[in-house]
Amino acid sequence: MNKKPGYVFVWPIGTRIIHWMIAFSFTAAFITSFYENQLHSHVAFGFIFLIMIIYRIIWGVIGPKYATFNTFKLKPSELKYYFVEKIQNRWRKIPAGHNPASSWFTVWALGVGSFIVVSGLLLYGIQEALGVFSFLNDHYTAYIWHLDFIHKYASYLFLFWVFLHISGVMIEQFWHKTHMVFAMVTGYKKTEGEDTEVSRSLTFFAFFMIFFAAATYFFIISSNYNFLTIQKFTNIDYNQTDPLYVNKCGDCHVAYPPFLLPEESWERVMKGLKNHFGKEITEANITKSQQLVIETFLIENAAESSTREVSVKMLNSLGELRPKAITKTPYWRKTHQDIPLSVYKQKKIKDKSNCAACHKDFEYGNLDDMNIIYRP
Ligand code: HEC
Ligand code: HEC
Incomplete structure (x- = not known):
């Protein structure tokens, strides 16, 4: 029934x-x-x-x-x-x-x-x-x-x-x-x-x-990271691992993690310090031998040697291009195309090169999606 x-x-x-x-x-x-x-x-x-x-x-x-x-x-x-x-x-x-x-x-x-x-x-x-x-x-x-x-x-x-x-x-x-x-x-x-x-x-x-x-x-x-969400790339304290780089290149802006640009781009940045995005960096600021150490560090840890999403996609988007700025790469432009230009003018950000304003722990090389601050 x-x-x-x-x-x-x-x-x-x-x-x-x-x-x-x-x-x-x-x-x-x-x-x-x-x-x-x-x-x-x-x-x-x-x-x-x-x-x-x-x-x-x-x-x-x-x-x-x-x-x-x-x-x-x-x-x-x-x-x-x-x-x-x-x-x-x-x-x-x-x-x-x-x-x-x-x-x-x-x-x-x-x-x-x-x-x-x-x-x-x-x-x-x-x-x-x-x-x-x-x-x-x-x-x-x-x-x-x-x-x-x-x-x-x-x-x-x-x-x-x-x-x-x-x-x-x-x-x-x-x-x-x-x-x-x-x-x-x-x-x-x-x-x-x-x-x-x-x-x-x-x-x-x-x-x-x-x-x-x-x-x-x-x-x-x-919890932030447990065994189901475990991070392969943990935060890197560049201050500890490469203090010279952070000291010299982290003066005016956050020292960019090296995996953000390919080898040749870093070479171009380092060869062109005399005219560094409108600033002049001389041997009085960074001696020749320090420049060489930094250049070696950057090239050894460049995008080519990394399997991070940003490095892989960045290289893929570049083809033959080797720009000096991350913000000039097609990948960066594409991932940030929805952000109105006015956002970068905010006091807290000032410039689109100020990655750390919107990417929490950027200075530790962390670009995890969870760390993106949409409205800084
Ligand atoms: C005297 C200040 C100063 C120092 C020191 C300096 N930079 Fe810069 N850098 C700038 C300025 C200004 C810009 C333009 C973007 C901005 O306004 O932050 C820039 C931009 C950059 C960019 C491009 C960022 C983008 O928009 O994608 C890279 C890469 C870079 N610097 C690498 C370096 C490296 C490597 C060193 C150390 C050898 C260094 N910088 C040291 C002032 C400096
Ligand atoms: C105004 C804030 C802001 C600044 C400044 C900024 N970003 Fe972003 N970024 C974002 C936002 C928001 C997203 C997510 C965009 C989306 O997918 O809608 C993003 C996405 C990304 C992604 C892609 C993440 C993914 O997995 O798809 C990368 C890589 C990245 N940013 C790197 C950088 C770098 C390097 C800099 C500095 C040169 C920078 N960003 C500066 C806000 C910012």
Whole structure:
């Protein structure tokens, strides 16, 4: 006997919470992806999404009735019939479990979702040099553009998928009047069939995963760097490692971390100290031998020897160009194109070369996205 006459209990509470956690974590990760300095939250939401996807795949094998993959209707003929009937018969009966369209939807969503999380984790490791895959940053920076492409367009595809899903549910709700919207809220579908039953151990498993996802989220956002968000490049105290450089080149502006320009650019800067951006730097300021030491340091640690995102992308954007200023590189221009010129005129900033005004810990070579101050 069904608990509620005319209705079938299809989605137990665990399934419903997880459904909304997937929806919520995707939306939140999508929104935070537009703000570099929200990378931490973006990754934290991504982890909820990841854990929920893993859960849903396991649930598809061991889960209760109506949720398992073997009840999915994936034959093309079934899908065709589903749409034909949908158009021809407004009052057709809906199945208690997944219909052919939602079966396909779920399989696709899990597939695309997996692409999103895998490419995201790899991108986080290789491009940002953060997290469990940061060790891959040593060798695979050539792939960041591919990963970025996959991560971005898989997310757009997922979003498109979500819109299709929502449209389908709305059509059910308002045209076929099947009360579909409430199914994922109350768990009941207006149809015929047997109520689903969930064993204690499955309920426990579902709630464990919900708890695990929430705990992971809080674990990530509550500390700056932990093993899930571990930094490969930690702050460098140039004052300790290269005091001469900081002393001599950090007088008028922050001593720029050497990985921000290629070797030849540093060579040009050092050969042209007589006319250094309108200032004259003579041997009275920095002796010839000090200049040589500094030049060697800069060249040894130039962009070519670094696998940091900024170095890799900067070099890539430069082609044959070797400008003397970071702010003259196409990469810098592109990453700062949305900042209105008036911002640089603010008292606290004064100049676009004053990187440290907007990049916290810049003087330690830290250009992590989380350290960007959008409104200095
Ligand atoms: C006498 C002051 C002074 C000293 C000393 C000095 N600089 Fe500069 N530097 C400037 C000025 C002025 C600019 C123009 C940008 C600005 O206003 O900050 C500049 C700009 C730069 C830029 C380009 C920044 C950009 O916009 O991308 C680099 C690179 C640079 N300096 C490297 C060095 C190095 C290397 C040394 C040490 C050998 C050094 N500077 C020492 C005054 C100085
Ligand atoms: C007025 C503040 C401001 C100044 C000054 C500034 N930046 Fe930025 N920078 C930003 C903001 C904001 C972003 C993020 C832009 C975005 O993606 O919308 C950014 C992005 C970047 C990025 C790209 C980060 C990424 O992962 O995409 C790099 C690298 C960078 N800045 C380096 C520098 C350097 C080097 C300097 C100095 C020569 C500098 N910035 C000066 C505000 C500033």
